[in-house]
Amino acid sequence: MSQITEQIHSSEIGDIIENSLNGKKPTQSDSQRLLKSNDVQLMGLAANYLTRKQFGKKASFVNNIILNYTNVCITDCKFCAFYRSPGAEDSYTLSIDQIESRIKISWDIFKIRQVLIQGGHNPNLPLEYYEDVFKLIRRKFPQVGIHGLSPSEIDMIAKVEKSSTTEVLSRLKDAGLQTIPGAGAEILTDSVKEIISPKKISSAEWIRIMEEAHALQIPSSATMMYGHVESNHDIAVHFSQLVKLQEKTNGFMAFIPWSFEPNHTLLQKEGIVTYGAGGIQLLKMIAISRLVFDGLIPHIQSSWLTNGVGMAQLALQYGANDFGGTLIGEEVVSCTGSRSTELTEQKIIEAISQIGYQAEERDNFYNTVCLH
Numbered sequence: 001m002s003q004i005t006e007q008i009h010s011s012e013i014g015d016i017i018e019n020s021l022n023g024k025k026p027t028q029s030d031s032q033r034l035l036k037s038n039d040v041q042l043m044g045l046a047a048n049y050l051t052r053k054q055f056g057k058k059a060s061f062v063n064n065i066i067l068n069y070t071n072v073c074i075t076d077c078k079f080c081a082f083y084r085s086p087g088a089e090d091s092y093t094l095s096i097d098q099i100e101s102r103i104k105i106s107w108d109i110f111k112i113r114q115v116l117i118q119g120g121h122n123p124n125l126p127l128e129y130y131e132d133v134f135k136l137i138r139r140k141f142p143q144v145g146i147h148g149l150s151p152s153e154i155d156m157i158a159k160v161e162k163s164s165t166t167e168v169l170s171r172l173k174d175a176g177l178q179t180i181p182g183a184g185a186e187i188l189t190d191s192v193k194e195i196i197s198p199k200k201i202s203s204a205e206w207i208r209i210m211e212e213a214h215a216l217q218i219p220s221s222a223t224m225m226y227g228h229v230e231s232n233h234d235i236a237v238h239f240s241q242l243v244k245l246q247e248k249t250n251g252f253m254a255f256i257p258w259s260f261e262p263n264h265t266l267l268q269k270e271g272i273v274t275y276g277a278g279g280i281q282l283l284k285m286i287a288i289s290r291l292v293f294d295g296l297i298p299h300i301q302s303s304w305l306t307n308g309v310g311m312a313q314l315a316l317q318y319g320a321n322d323f324g325g326t327l328i329g330e331e332v333v334s335c336t337g338s339r340s341t342e343l344t345e346q347k348i349i350e351a352i353s354q355i356g357y358q359a360e361e362r363d364n365f366y367n368t369v370c371l372h
């Protein structure tokens with residue numbers, strides 16, 4: 001703490017850091033000043049102090065598989081290298097039997113505690129498909145939590161069913177859906193969405209569907225995909241929108257900032273984004289997230305998937321307390337070809353212990369499964 005106090009007096013963001021350490025969270029304009037500042041080290045010191053006060057020298061992770069059940073999608077996001085149009089030669093949709101067999105193998109070998117279920121906006125899949133998948137998982141693999149379907153997928157199912165998103169959420173919950181990933185938020189300002197994902201749900205719709213889920217006692221994570229066409233103002237608005245909803249519902253368990261990977265995407269092909277945002281930007285995002293969400297959204301994830309294990313270790317010292325998940329079978333980020341997207345439990349435990357922390361395996365509700 002004394003190291004932080006010394007640096008506060010000479011920093012242009014000292015007042016914001018001092019307020020954060022005294023329990024006064026950054027406002028939207030404070031967030032913008034933090035985003036503009038290069039004093040990432042001070043942000044990290046303060047964020048790490050707040051994180052360790054809450055979690056000690058522990059970092060959690062989840063034994064997880066990602067089930068990208070279909071790559072068929074009609075939404076054509078410009079940042080996505082994963083999707084295929086309906087009828088494309090290399091499009092796929094997993095059958096219920098294929099899903100069962102993937103989960104069985106993952107449970108038998110890795111004792112996974114979560115299946116993260118995400119896919120394209122496939123207009124040919126009825127609600128029954130998802131209900132059958134969830135019922136099967138709950139019946140046959142009761143220890144595997146179902147973390148599935150982003151708000152935009154829920155919206156797609158509601159459109160297919162000509163039903164409301166609340167009704168769809170309610171039926172999915174009855175079938176076994178437990179928690180919802182925060183994907184599809186990207187940046188919660190429509191001027192950005194107009195450029196990168198004009199056919200996807202609006203920011204207000206994403207917030208509304210999350211609010212509906214929280215009202216049905218389905219907790220979720222929240223995400224942000226940065227490093228494309230957004231401005232600091234857009235990111236600050238994104239933070240503010242999440243703070244506002246969390247103050248109302250308390251339904252977000254975690255926040256995960258992802259950096260955009262441009263390889264093989266339309267944004268890269270059209271010359272709009274050439275390179276990823278880089279490591280310092282990741283640390284800044286992690287640190288600001290902790291300062292903004294401290295005492296509000298408990299868990300900040302280090303997102304190794306787009307930045308690698310080494311950066312995730314650093315992120316755990318800049319405000320993150322969760323390493324994320326083991327990954328087997330992930331298709332979406334691996335389509336950008338930027339790095340391996342396989343990571344086992346042993347590698348995560350080793351990465352956490354290398355920085356002197358204790359690894360804690362968790363489930364999809366962030367409950368402790370065991371300490372390593």
Ligand code: SF4
Pocket residue numbers: 073074075076077080081082083119120121152197200
């Ligand atoms: S990000 Fe999702 S919704 Fe957008 S094109 Fe890719 S699969 Fe479809």
